[in-house]
Amino acid sequence: xADTVVRxxxxxxxxxxxxxxDHLSLEIKEGEVFGLLGPNGSGKTTTxxxxxxxxxFDKGEIExxxxxxxxxxxxxxxxxxxxxxxxxxxxELNVYDNINYFCGLYITDKEQRKQYVExxxxxxxxxxxxKFYPRKLSGGLLRRLNIxxxxxxxxxxxxxxxxxxxxxxxSRNRILEGIEELNRNGATIIxxxxxxxxxxxxxTRIAIMDKGHKVAEGTKEELKKMIKNTETISIEVKEPSGxxxxxxxxxxxxxxxxxxxxxxxxxxxxxKHNLIRxxxxxxxxxxxxxxxxxxxxxxxxxxxxxxxxxxxxxxD
Amino acid sequence: MQVFKAFxxxxxxNIKTAVxxxxxxxxxxxxxxxxxxxxxxxxxxxxxxxxxxxxxxEASKALTxxxxxxxxxxxxxxxxxxxxxxxxxxxxxxxLIIRNGFNDALEKGEISRDLxxxxxxxxxxxAAYMRTELNEYVKTVEACTASGKSYSEALTSAAEALSRxxxxxxxxxxSGTADYSKDFSVYFQYMPYILISVMLSTLxxxxxxxxxxxxxxxxxxxxxxxxxxxxQIFAASAVFVLVIWLIYMIAGAVMYGGIxxxxxxxxxxxxxxxxxxxxxxxIFISSLDVEExxxxxxxxxxxxxxxxxxxxxxxxxxxxxxxxxxxxxxxxYWYIKANDxxxxxxxxxxxxxxxxxxxxxxxxxxxxxxxxxxxRSRRQEALS
Numbered sequence: 001x002a003d004t005v006v007r008x009x010x011x012x013x014x015x016x017x018x019x020x021x022d023h024l025s026l027e028i029k030e031g032e033v034f035g036l037l038g039p040n041g042s043g044k045t046t047t048x049x050x051x052x053x054x055x056x057f058d059k060g061e062i063e064x065x066x067x068x069x070x071x072x073x074x075x076x077x078x079x080x081x082x083x084x085x086x087x088x089x090x091x092e093l094n095v096y097d098n099i100n101y102f103c104g105l106y107i108t109d110k111e112q113r114k115q116y117v118e119x120x121x122x123x124x125x126x127x128x129x130x131k132f133y134p135r136k137l138s139g140g141l142l143r144r145l146n147i148x149x150x151x152x153x154x155x156x157x158x159x160x161x162x163x164x165x166x167x168x169x170x171s172r173n174r175i176l177e178g179i180e181e182l183n184r185n186g187a188t189i190i191x192x193x194x195x196x197x198x199x200x201x202x203x204t205r206i207a208i209m210d211k212g213h214k215v216a217e218g219t220k221e222e223l224k225k226m227i228k229n230t231e232t233i234s235i236e237v238k239e240p241s242g243x244x245x246x247x248x249x250x251x252x253x254x255x256x257x258x259x260x261x262x263x264x265x266x267x268x269x270x271x272k273h274n275l276i277r278x279x280x281x282x283x284x285x286x287x288x289x290x291x292x293x294x295x296x297x298x299x300x301x302x303x304x305x306x307x308x309x310x311x312x313x314x315x316d
Numbered sequence: 317m318q319v320f321k322a323f324x325x326x327x328x329x330n331i332k333t334a335v336x337x338x339x340x341x342x343x344x345x346x347x348x349x350x351x352x353x354x355x356x357x358x359x360x361x362x363x364x365x366x367x368x369x370x371x372x373x374e375a376s377k378a379l380t381x382x383x384x385x386x387x388x389x390x391x392x393x394x395x396x397x398x399x400x401x402x403x404x405x406x407x408x409x410x411x412l413i414i415r416n417g418f419n420d421a422l423e424k425g426e427i428s429r430d431l432x433x434x435x436x437x438x439x440x441x442x443a444a445y446m447r448t449e450l451n452e453y454v455k456t457v458e459a460c461t462a463s464g465k466s467y468s469e470a471l472t473s474a475a476e477a478l479s480r481x482x483x484x485x486x487x488x489x490x491s492g493t494a495d496y497s498k499d500f501s502v503y504f505q506y507m508p509y510i511l512i513s514v515m516l517s518t519l520x521x522x523x524x525x526x527x528x529x530x531x532x533x534x535x536x537x538x539x540x541x542x543x544x545x546x547x548q549i550f551a552a553s554a555v556f557v558l559v560i561w562l563i564y565m566i567a568g569a570v571m572y573g574g575i576x577x578x579x580x581x582x583x584x585x586x587x588x589x590x591x592x593x594x595x596x597x598x599i600f601i602s603s604l605d606v607e608e609x610x611x612x613x614x615x616x617x618x619x620x621x622x623x624x625x626x627x628x629x630x631x632x633x634x635x636x637x638x639x640x641x642x643x644x645x646x647x648x649y650w651y652i653k654a655n656d657x658x659x660x661x662x663x664x665x666x667x668x669x670x671x672x673x674x675x676x677x678x679x680x681x682x683x684x685x686x687x688x689x690x691x692r693s694r695r696q697e698a699l700s
Contacts, residue, residue: 087530088528090326090525093326102534105539
């Protein structure tokens with residue numbers, strides 16, 4: 001069984017009257033890509049700040065690599081890499097010097113550092129941009145530089161705090177591929193985001209947070225099994241009569257039907273051939289059928305069912 | 317020493333402004349120190365004019381003679397093209413045309429602008445100057461005629477009255493000693509402006525860059541202790557501040573003609589203290605997380621504002637009581653007070669001088685304390 005890299009036990013963090021983290025417990029195993037998913041203000045970043053000992057907490061315990069994490073645990077910090085949402089580099093230093101500076105905060109041996117910096121430059125594909133200053137780099141290249149600065153010292157635990165916010169789709173994919181490669185190279189990853197598609201794509205295990213609580217934890221399959229909904233069928237059709245709605249609603253495994261915006265939505269929990277049965281009912285009544293979709297539940301459905309609200313803000 | 321090295325790498329990118337400030341300052345100071353003979357003098361300005369006398373009368377000749385005494389008169393003919401060309405090339409500053417009928421009109425006291433034509437460079441100082449003199453002349457002739465003098469007497473009297481030199485006396489400044497001359501003290505007097513400008517445009521920007529919220533966060537997450545990071549920044553800042561101060565002191569020594577002597581050492585000490593004041597202003601502003609362009613605006617506002625209010629550019633003795641009351645709350649005022657005492661504008665009193673320097677050091681302490689408070693609150697804000 002893999003070793004535990006991070007163990008958070010009953011963590012409580014208060015900001016005056018606001019409870020930011022309420023008895024949060026997590027365990028992250030070596031080699032995992034652990035997703036910390038939750039809406040803005042759910043406590044993800046506070047968890048990370050406590051984990052890094054940048055914030056004092058009111059109760060609980062944090063262990064990293066089996067040792068207690070404290071503000072002066074520099075041997076532990078040496079093994080952690082952090083990549084934030086904002087690009088944190090010096091405008092006055094070129095690509096190489098920026099990576100060299102941040103790597104130098106961990107690696108004091110000059111020769112070793114030189115090698116590490118070269119490895120990081122190659123890893124993010126910035127070989128041709130060594131002498132470029134950040135203002136001359138495109139948004140995507142800047143993000144790569146940001147990642148290189150966070151991983152150049154070859155950390156065993158990498159924390160990525162919403163690294164894809166305001167990133168174009170192409171760069172986003174490249175970042176996600178990079179994270180997967182880091183994981184394949186042996187790093188344990190903690191990935192916080194409110195983009196559920198990303199978390200679904202790369203995370204091996206996920207904890208969903210809301211208002212400082214962990215509301216669910218498991219693999220994405222385990223999380224989806226926690227909820228009633230297993231399939232949502234949407235059919236473009238003229239508004240069905242009450243009788244048809246009743247017939248559709250009485251089919252096995254159907255627990256909810258609704259008609260909105262020219263679509264009949266049928267929510268099912270378990271069972272097979274739900275779509276065939278429902279289409280059969282509509283054909284019996286000579287209903288003209290347009291497009292038909294069958295969707296499996298997403299993490300948003302999980303979050304919606306557990307907390308009663310959407311995971312992602314509409315503007316996102 | 318990663319942070320220490322990064323400090324100087326970032327500094328290298330921002331040093332240009334400091335070099336420009338320093339070169340200009342030292343060059344101007346050299347100019348003042350070497351060109352001044354220590355005496356104040358006043359010379360009334362003379363301009364080059366051309367007069368086209370179309371009237372050729374007693375009055376027009378008297379007016380031409382009057383201007384000949386006060387200015388250089390150049391004969392360039394009457395061709396309009398030639399006149400405008402001369403004005404364009406600046407060989408004459410103003411062309412006066414005395415039209416036919418000037419004498420009669422002046423005698424009757426009915427002079428009008430049409431009788432005095434002109435070619436001039438638009439909105440030039442020379443034109444304004446000449447117009448004032450012409451008005452004065454005409455009014456004086458009219459006044460003399462009105463007082464009962466004959467027309468000829470009036471012309472002579474007006475020319476005499478207006479030719480009298482203005483008596484100019486200078487406020488007495490017997491300051492300066494053999495060890496710290498009045499001219500040399502100007503170098504130290506202007507130093508607050510240059511120190512504030514250099515510190516804000518270099519040290520301030522470097523610290524601001526090192527303290528940028530996201531970069532600081534990344535540094536705090538690293539295995540480098542905050543204590544080590546702060547010490548490295550402090551050491552690099554101290555080296556930079558001392559080097560800048562030493563450059564100014566060496567340049568000063570070159571101007572001084574060797575090693576400082578006697579009371580001039582007090583000026584050296586005073587400048588060191590003000591260098592610390594300037595550095596602490598830069599440190600404080602850098603903690604506010606302001607953008608680079610805001611920094612340059614602040615450099616001008618603080619540098620020029622403090623210099624004008626505290627007697628750096630204008631002697632304290634000329635500043636009003638109201639201004640001085642305000643400037644007492646600024647460190648440059650106490651620097652200038654100390655400099656004035658060292659040069660002898662104020663009776664030398666060791667205890668008072670120490671007091672002036674002590675007040676500057678108190679400003680340093682307050683600014684550094686404020687920096688700590690701001691940094692702490694910004695850190696809390698960033699993490700919460």
